[in-house]
Amino acid sequence: MREALGSYVNRVRELAEHVKGNEQATKQSLIGPLFTLLGYDLTDPRQCIPEYRVDFGKERSVKPIDWAFLQSSRPIFFVEAKEAGRKLAGFDEQLADYFAKAPEAKLGILTNGIQWRFFTDMVNENVMDKEPFVQWDVLIDEQPPLDFLTVLQRSEYNSGLLRTFAQRTRQQNLLVQELARLLEPAPEFTKLAVARIETRNLTTAVVESWKPIVANAINEWAKQRALASVLETQSRISALPEEPQVNRVETTQEELNAFATVQRLLGTERPIAYEDSVSYFKIHLHERRTAVFCRLLAGRKKPCVWVPLPSERVLPMAASLPVTVPQLGWSCITMDSIDELDKLGDILRASHDHVKSALRGKAAEPIDGGGTAV
Structure with missing residues (x-):
C-alpha cells in the first residue's frame, strides 16, 4: 500500500x-x-x-x-x-x-x-x-x-x-501540545544552557534566537537517552555482547549555524524547528514537523536550499544565485557557501508564510504543487 x-x-x-x-x-x-x-x-x-x-x-x-x-x-x-x-x-x-x-x-x-x-x-x-x-x-x-x-x-x-x-x-x-508547552525552554533555562557557548551579551533577542535550538537539543538529548536506555537493557538480558548501534544521522555544527541564521532571518514572529535526516536537513514550522518550508543540503562544495515555491516566484528574490527546479513545486537555490544564506531572507520568509497559510487552508496565492526530495 x-x-x-x-x-x-x-x-x-x-x-x-x-x-x-x-x-x-x-x-x-x-x-x-x-x-x-x-x-x-x-x-x-x-x-x-x-x-x-x-x-x-x-x-x-x-x-x-x-x-x-x-x-x-x-x-x-x-x-x-x-x-x-x-x-x-x-x-x-x-x-x-x-x-x-x-x-x-x-x-x-x-x-x-x-x-x-x-x-x-x-x-x-x-x-x-x-x-x-x-x-x-x-x-x-x-x-x-x-x-x-x-x-x-x-x-x-x-x-x-x-x-x-x-x-x-x-x-x-x-499530549503533544501539552508536552510542547512543558518543554518550551524558559528564558532562564536558555540562558543557563548557552552561557558557556554564546559570546554575545545575553539580551532578550539573543536568548530568543537560541530558544528553538535549545528545544531541539532537548529533543535530541531525549532520543539519545532513550536509545542508551534500550541498549543498556538489551546488554543486561543478552548473554552475548552486541555491537552498539550506529546513528547514521549526524547533525553538524554547520547545520546548526545555518538553522540559527534562518531563525534570525525569520524573526521571533515565525517560530521554527528542525529535524535532521540522512539526505538533508529539514526546517519546519514549530507546530508541525511535516510542514517543511526549507530543505538544506550542506556539507558539500556548493550547498543548496530547497523551498516549496515555483521558480518564477523565487528568481526575483534569489540575489542572482542559480535557481533550478529539482522536482515539481520545488525550487533549488545553489550557493557558493553556506554564508550566502543571508541573501535568502525574502525567499525563506515567503516559503514559511506560504506553508503556514496552506496549513491553515488559506493559501495566499496558487503555486505549482509540492514534492519530496530523493
Whole structure:
C-alpha cells in the first residue's frame, strides 16, 4: 500500500493545477482514485452512492452529500468534495448534518483533493467534532497518514476500530501540545544552557534566537537517552555482547549555524524547528514537523536550499544565485557557501508564510504543487 500511496501522491502533484476550479474534474482525477486505491468501487451502488440525500423534513432542504459509502446497505461514512483550490473552511456544516442523520456513520470526510480533513464524534456521540482528528495536505506533508488510511481500507473498515484510532490520535495530539508547552525552554533555562557557548551579551533577542535550538537539543538529548536506555537493557538480558548501534544521522555544527541564521532571518514572529535526516536537513514550522518550508543540503562544495515555491516566484528574490527546479513545486537555490544564506531572507520568509497559510487552508496565492526530495 505504501508504494500505491506514493504513486497517488505523485498523481495529485502532477494534476492539481489542471483541475483547479472544476469540482467534477477534481472528483474524477484527485479524490476518486484514493478511494479506488483503498478498495472501494465507486461504480457499485452497493458500496458507494453519489449525490446521496436523506429526508431532513419539509421545513428544511439540504443539498445532497457528494458520496455516501455503504456497508450492508447502510452509510458508514460521508464525503463532501470541493474543487481543488477551494478553501475548506466553513464547508463542514453540511457534512455534520448528514453525520448526525446516520448514527451508524462514524466518519465524515471533507476534501478538495489536496487537503483532506477527517472527522468523527469523540466529544459528543453522533455530533461531528468541530476539529478533525486527522488532517492531510498532499502537497505539503512529507508522508501520508499511512496508519489511518490502512484502517480506512474497505477490507479493514470497522467503525469500532476507527473510533479507537481516532481517540488515540486525539489523545496523542493533546499530549503533544501539552508536552510542547512543558518543554518550551524558559528564558532562564536558555540562558543557563548557552552561557558557556554564546559570546554575545545575553539580551532578550539573543536568548530568543537560541530558544528553538535549545528545544531541539532537548529533543535530541531525549532520543539519545532513550536509545542508551534500550541498549543498556538489551546488554543486561543478552548473554552475548552486541555491537552498539550506529546513528547514521549526524547533525553538524554547520547545520546548526545555518538553522540559527534562518531563525534570525525569520524573526521571533515565525517560530521554527528542525529535524535532521540522512539526505538533508529539514526546517519546519514549530507546530508541525511535516510542514517543511526549507530543505538544506550542506556539507558539500556548493550547498543548496530547497523551498516549496515555483521558480518564477523565487528568481526575483534569489540575489542572482542559480535557481533550478529539482522536482515539481520545488525550487533549488545553489550557493557558493553556506554564508550566502543571508541573501535568502525574502525567499525563506515567503516559503514559511506560504506553508503556514496552506496549513491553515488559506493559501495566499496558487503555486505549482509540492514534492519530496530523493
